[in-house]
Amino acid sequence: MADCLFCSIIAGSTPAHIVLDTPEVVGFLDVRPVFKGHTLLVPREHIPTLVELPDELSVPLFGAARSVAAAVRTAYSAQGSFVAVNNVVSQSVPHLHVHVVPRTKGDGLRGFFWPRTKYADDAEAAQYATTLRDTLSS
Template sequence: MPSKAQSLEPCAFCNIIEGTEPSYKIYETDYVVGFLDIQPARRGHVLIIPKVHIELFSQLPEKYAAALGDALVKVSKALTLALDNQALTVTLNQVYAQVVPHAHFHIVPAPDFRSTSTSARVGNNKVEVFPGRHQLDDDDAIEVAKMIKSRL
């Protein structure tokens, strides 16, 4: 069973694990939890975290690292099916750009180029890919979480 967070400062992710901070969980095992980002880069942006407070991914025990890998594959597949878009980015920040000091992965759906409202950099033409992060909409979060969970 995972150990409880060992930190002097409250960790937002540890609070989610313990259930003292609200979240839209979409995936959970004994070792990891996946939930929607509260400031998504794009609709369906998911975070996958270990259920142990370790800041650096490079210091994770093997069983947590393996569980993260398994979760990344399962959630990525469910996310691409839920949004009918196979394109996505999986990112890990370690120290650099790591806002919450708890090892975690981002799974961010790529723009859906079938939509006229989404654009990207094509050749020398600069167009917007990340329109900027925004606060997660509760109604949309409920819908997206349900869509993803139904495909796990």
């Protein structure tokens, strides 16, 4: 879809720090992470919400979420992760995406209040992406 930011990232027209690239799913760092390493997983096909997700893409998308949730623990020494999907409300880009956020006890995240942070610069974001990508491929 021409006006979709995530479709543009998938097409390579908009730069992103890619951490996962499969035939069905692309994963990249969120530019406004809750915590550094916050990853978005999107189906390559433009699908607006979870309700429209075809059954045949459920396993690739949520399998990727499971893999990234495991990898953030190793990559970032996180104790766990927060995995979420917004449908329409609070969905800033109308392309289905799964958030995988590294978590550590006492990190300050409370309920559904999502404070945002920033990477110091593009080099720091690139390092986070490389660390997670390397963990996923090992």
